[in-house]
Amino acid sequence: MRLFGKTNIDFMGRRRMWYMVSATVILIGMVSLITKGIDLGIDFLGGTELIVQFTHDVQIGDVRSAMDKIGFGKAEIKTFGSSRDILVRTVEQGEGTFVADKIRGALKEHFPTNPYSVLKEDKIGPKIGRELRQNALYAVIASLVAIWIYVAFRFKFAYGAGAVIALFHDVLVTLGLISIFDGVFNLEISQNMVAAFLTLVGLSVNDTVVIFDRMRENQKIFRTMPLKELMNKSLNETLSRTIITSGTIFIVLVVLLVFGGEVTRGFAFALTVGIITGTYSSIYLASAAVLEWAERSQKKTQLID
Amino acid sequence: MRKYRTKLIVIAAAVLLALYFLYPTYKDYTLHSQMKSLRGADSVQFVEKNEQEIRENRAKRIKLGLDLQGGMRVVLEVNVLKLIEGLGKNKDEVFTRIMNDVREETKRSEESPVIIIRRKFEQEQIRMSRYFGSLRDDNDKVAGMLEDEAKKAIDRAIEIVGNRVDQYGVSEPSIQKLGGSRINVELPGVSKEAEVRQLLQGTALLEFKLLKDPEIAYRVMESVDRTLAATAAADSSDTSAVAAATGDTTKITTPEGEMNAEQFAKKHPFFTVALVNPQYPGEAMVAEENREKIRRWLERADVVRTIPDDMQFVWSAKPRILEGGKKFFTLFPVKATPELTGGVIVNARATLDPGFNQPIVTMEMNSDGARDWARITGANINKRIAIVLDNAVFSAPVVRGKITGGSSQIEGMDNLEEARLLEIVLKAGALPAPVDIIEQRSVGPSLGEDSIRNGIFSSVLATLLTILFMAVYYRTGGLVANVAVVFCLLFLMAVLAAFQGTLTLPGIAGIILTLAVAVDANVLIYERIREEQATGKTLRAAIDAGYEKAFTAIFDSNLTTFISGVILFQFGSGPIQGFALTLMIGIVASMFSAIFITRVIFNMLTDRPGATVSFG
Numbered sequence: 044m045r046l047f048g049k050t051n052i053d054f055m056g057r058r059r060m061w062y063m064v065s066a067t068v069i070l071i072g073m074v075s076l077i078t079k080g081i082d083l084g085i086d087f088l089g090g091t092e093l094i095v096q097f098t099h100d101v102q103i104g105d106v107r108s109a110m111d112k113i114g115f116g117k118a119e120i121k122t123f124g125s126s127r128d129i130l131v132r133t134v135e136q137g138e139g140t141f142v143a144d145k146i147r148g149a150l151k152e153h154f155p156t157n158p159y160s161v162l163k164e165d166k167i168g169p170k171i172g173r174e175l176r177q178n179a180l181y182a183v184i185a186s187l188v189a190i191w192i193y194v195a196f197r198f199k200f201a202y203g204a205g206a207v208i209a210l211f212h213d214v215l216v217t218l219g220l221i222s223i224f225d226g227v228f229n230l231e232i233s234q235n236m237v238a239a240f241l242t243l244v245g246l247s248v249n250d251t252v253v254i255f256d257r258m259r260e261n262q263k264i265f266r267t268m269p270l271k272e273l274m275n276k277s278l279n280e281t282l283s284r285t286i287i288t289s290g291t292i293f294i295v296l297v298v299l300l301v302f303g304g305e306v307t308r309g310f311a312f313a314l315t316v317g318i319i320t321g322t323y324s325s326i327y328l329a330s331a332a333v334l335e336w337a338e339r340s341q342k343k344t345q346l347i348d
Numbered sequence: 349m350r351k352y353r354t355k356l357i358v359i360a361a362a363v364l365l366a367l368y369f370l371y372p373t374y375k376d377y378t379l380h381s382q383m384k385s386l387r388g389a390d391s392v393q394f395v396e397k398n399e400q401e402i403r404e405n406r407a408k409r410i411k412l413g414l415d416l417q418g419g420m421r422v423v424l425e426v427n428v429l430k431l432i433e434g435l436g437k438n439k440d441e442v443f444t445r446i447m448n449d450v451r452e453e454t455k456r457s458e459e460s461p462v463i464i465i466r467r468k469f470e471q472e473q474i475r476m477s478r479y480f481g482s483l484r485d486d487n488d489k490v491a492g493m494l495e496d497e498a499k500k501a502i503d504r505a506i507e508i509v510g511n512r513v514d515q516y517g518v519s520e521p522s523i524q525k526l527g528g529s530r531i532n533v534e535l536p537g538v539s540k541e542a543e544v545r546q547l548l549q550g551t552a553l554l555e556f557k558l559l560k561d562p563e564i565a566y567r568v569m570e571s572v573d574r575t576l577a578a579t580a581a582a583d584s585s586d587t588s589a590v591a592a593a594t595g596d597t598t599k600i601t602t603p604e605g606e607m608n609a610e611q612f613a614k615k616h617p618f619f620t621v622a623l624v625n626p627q628y629p630g631e632a633m634v635a636e637e638n639r640e641k642i643r644r645w646l647e648r649a650d651v652v653r654t655i656p657d658d659m660q661f662v663w664s665a666k667p668r669i670l671e672g673g674k675k676f677f678t679l680f681p682v683k684a685t686p687e688l689t690g691g692v693i694v695n696a697r698a699t700l701d702p703g704f705n706q707p708i709v710t711m712e713m714n715s716d717g718a719r720d721w722a723r724i725t726g727a728n729i730n731k732r733i734a735i736v737l738d739n740a741v742f743s744a745p746v747v748r749g750k751i752t753g754g755s756s757q758i759e760g761m762d763n764l765e766e767a768r769l770l771e772i773v774l775k776a777g778a779l780p781a782p783v784d785i786i787e788q789r790s791v792g793p794s795l796g797e798d799s800i801r802n803g804i805f806s807s808v809l810a811t812l813l814t815i816l817f818m819a820v821y822y823r824t825g826g827l828v829a830n831v832a833v834v835f836c837l838l839f840l841m842a843v844l845a846a847f848q849g850t851l852t853l854p855g856i857a858g859i860i861l862t863l864a865v866a867v868d869a870n871v872l873i874y875e876r877i878r879e880e881q882a883t884g885k886t887l888r889a890a891i892d893a894g895y896e897k898a899f900t901a902i903f904d905s906n907l908t909t910f911i912s913g914v915i916l917f918q919f920g921s922g923p924i925q926g927f928a929l930t931l932m933i934g935i936v937a938s939m940f941s942a943i944f945i946t947r948v949i950f951n952m953l954t955d956r957p958g959a960t961v962s963f964g
Contacts, residue, residue: 044821044964096794140541140788162795164541168786171423175921182919189911197904235854238916238924242861242931245912249905253872256901284875291817291871292864295810299860302809304802306415306795307857314861 047283054278055271058331065212065328072219081222084231085165087179089172090134091142094163095150100126101157109153113145123229124305128162130229136169179237183214186241190248198255205332206251209324213247214240216320217313230309239310243317246292250285250325257281258330270337274330282326289322351955355948362940363835366842372408373845379405400637410845411520412536413852415923416800418793419536420544423786426505426529428461428498429454430782435497436479443479446472462494502529504772505781508552509533511665512738516547517643531783539790548785552738554690554777556724557682559732559744560659562630565681569632571654573618576645580617618645622679628732631744636667636675660684665740666769680741682734687724690737690777692717694754698767701759707767709758711774718754726750735773742773803856810860811837814867822874823962828949829870832941836866839937840930849933852926862934865909869942872898874963887961888954895947902943906935 085092103120106129110118118133135142143164150159167175187207195203217240221230230236257277265273296318300311379402386394395402414421433439433447446468453464466487469476476490477483485493506525513521513535522534538544559565613620622632622642634642645651646661655661662682667675695712713721724733725747734744745758761767815833818826840862844851877894885893913935916928953961 044823046821094795140545143541160792160794161539161790162792164788164790166785166788168784171787178919182915185919186912186915189915190908193908193911234920234924238854238920238927241912241916242927245909245931246861248908249868252905252908253901256904260897260900280879281875284871287821287875288864288868288871291814291867292861294813294817295860295864298810298813299806299857302802302806303857304799304806306799306853307802310854310857 082231084233209329239313247321418796555686696774698771713754835941852923854927858930866938
């Protein structure tokens with residue numbers, strides 16, 4: 044079976060149009076990030092988070108009034124999967140499990156005929172929250188730098204820059220979409236979400252590298268071919284592989300998103316968005332960035348010296 | 349076939365090795381399902397019969413993270429400030445005021461409390477030696493001493509927490525030092541938070557307890573033995589289990605004449621597993637695997653009735669390792685009321701005795717303690733006193749003579765390591781190691797079960813969809829790639845088992861992604877083969893060229909993903925590390941199976957002249 048025959052798409056010729064598309068998507072995401080913001084999870088804010096499962100369905104409003112009574116009116120309350128499962132989160136800090144004890148007590152008092160069991164209980168001290176935030180930031184920066192160095196070393200500096208620009212794009216688009224879709228799913232930024240971001244960075248650069256690898260190879264064969272044409276040729280040759288691989292990963296991630304359960308939902312969502320934008324950015328942005336660089340510097344940028 | 353012998357042997361060896369590492373996981377699973385299907389007495393009997401097998405397989409299986417099996421993770425941090433406050437002497441208002449200032453500042457600052465304290469004292473122009481150390485010490489020396497105490501406190505806290513968790517009976521706890529002043533405690537299957545908090549944060553209790561007279565102790569053990577034998581006779585199935593546990597039929601000579609091991613086990617269930625130490629007839633040695641059994645027996649109501657009120661059995665904290673590497677715990681019969689508690693200890697130090705080059709521990713007591721100690725030691729010369737911390741015996745030295753003046757010397761440790769442990773234990777009684785819980789996560793068992801179910805279901809579904817797609821799209825090539833995917837999963841799980849890795853929920857996601865990565869390598873190769881075929885190459889030449897040309901792309905792209913994995917492993921914690929680990933192992937495993945194994949298969953398939961392989 045073959046989904047793609049020999050294609051001859053002028054990817055690089057239409058790159059300016061795709062810049063606009065990317066810019067628009069990122070802009071919409073940024074607007075949502077600024078107005079709606081992003082849901083920082085307990086890992087990064089610190090505080091106490093409790094997920095309880097009631098025997099019968101409960102209303103969020105009832106849980107909220109229970110929290111109001113003990114002075115945790117600012118607590119975040121949402122359902123977690125089904126309407127029997129409730130997540131309560133507060134940034135309130137207290138000695139030991141003081142805060143969680145209070146929440147559990149209030150729920151017991153407020154719903155005397157609807158007993159619950161605790162599914163998950165987390166308490167993060169303020170110091171730890173700060174550290175986890177710092178570590179997450181370091182991790183993302185470190186991986187971008189490491190990938191830049193590696194790609195620059197295996198190819199050329201400009202290619203490293205192209206790959207990292209594509210990655211920035213992917214991270215921004217995914218962050219924006221997470222902000223927009225938060226509420227439809229539970230998409231809080233937790234440690235798992237940071238892991239998802241690093242993985243999407245890995246997968247996106249994976250695509251980019253495969254395309255660069257083909258360019259490097261073609262450059263050895265077609266020494267006089269202009270860079271733009273060479274890029275189009277390489278992109279067309281690898282297109283089938285790019286779509287097949289990304290398609291398989293996409294199917295796998297959709298399965299995880301739909302059937303993986305509430306705990307991995309945010310993780311799967313970020314990766315699903317990431318695989319789409321990662322594939323797109325590998326084709327339209329990473330190579331295009333190298334082309335822009337080459338045209339600006341008016342030199343024939345070659346992959347091999 | 350002969351051409352590929354070496355390669356086939358390599359593959360077969362890898363598969364066999366993988367199965368070898370995965371067998372305990374499989375065995376543990378079947379033993380567990382068997383156990384679950386049994387009820388009440390049957391299940392107890394099953395456990396007793398298969399105790400060793402169950403334990404060995406448990407230890408070697410792929411462990412599940414707390415997010416999958418439920419349990420608690422707690423991060424403790426030594427409260428250095430509280431510790432230092434406790435060390436201060438002649439505390440007055442000035443001291444309290446400065447400490448309050450320091451407390452406020454530590455909340456905001458990243459600096460070590462000792463540095464802050466020193467700065468405050470210097471601002472106020474007060475010598476630190478007014479409250480710490482001896483009067484002549486300058487600030488450098490005092491600050492050094494305080495830093496040293498803070499460092500020692502973490503070891504003490506780990507020892508105290510470890511000892512208690514062990515006494516509490518959590519299976520497979522993990523207690524690790526995190527950085528300089530933190531302890532990471534993982535307690536699978538535990539959900540009673542209040543109890544655990546008490547367990548981790550309560551003050552340590554150090555006691556000196558006199559060992560019971562060996563003859564009396566032996567008589568009590570005999571009556572315990574009789575009680576157990578009586579109930580065992582009433583319930584004959586129980587005896588056969590015990591007999592099976594001992595397993596051999598060598599003759600044993602007893603005062604009642606000769607009998608074989610089975611008869612002996614029937615008559616003396618207690619003495620079969622608790623071996624009386626010929627050197628010290630009062631204490632019994634118990635092999636590690638029998639410790640739980642004896643613990644259960646000693647809690648039985650009828651057994652408790654046979655033990656006098658003023659006596660109790662206490663376990664040694666650490667096992668003794670005898671020839672053959674077998675671990676034995678010692679069961680000490682002690683007087684229930686302690687002679688003295690650890691609050692009287694002022695200092696303890698482990699050193700090498702300069703005269704004999706032997707490790708010794710010196711122990712200083714305050715004047716009250718010293719007075720009592722002189723009376724206690726004087727009255728019990730040549731008897732043994734157990735040093736008990738939180739209900740576990742760390743040492744049971746013999747009293748050589750009356751000790752006056754409060755300074756004692758304990759000898760007979762095997763090495764300096766053991767002496768250091770005793771030093772930590774002795775100090776734990778007097779100098780608490782205050783710890784704060786700075787992070788606590790608990791996952792209920794039901795959420796864990798849900799996660800496992802969802803994780804397995806989505807893994808299986810994702811695998812099936814991928815396999816189906818590959819077979820349809822690449823025909824024979826796809827089938828070969830699917831073989832590679834299965835091998836890849838096998839190797840991934842085996843490496844996880846071999847390195848005692850832990851499977852977490854993000855780890856399952858990592859496995860699913862690995863699958864995609866493994867498929868990608870074959871997609872790269874097949875697309876290349878199709879291209880080469882399109883240029884008119886023969887099948888064999890196209891395959892060779894496809895593998896060769898796809899390799900750099902596979903290698904470079906996998907390496908970048910691997911880099912992300914390494915970074916995740918560095919910065920992440922717990923479950924995230926599990927994800928990074930499976931991702932990294934998966935990349936290596938997928939390269940082996942997707943490149944090496946498939947190549948051997950294709951070469952074999954195309955060996956016959958005129959053979960065809962469809963790449964769709």
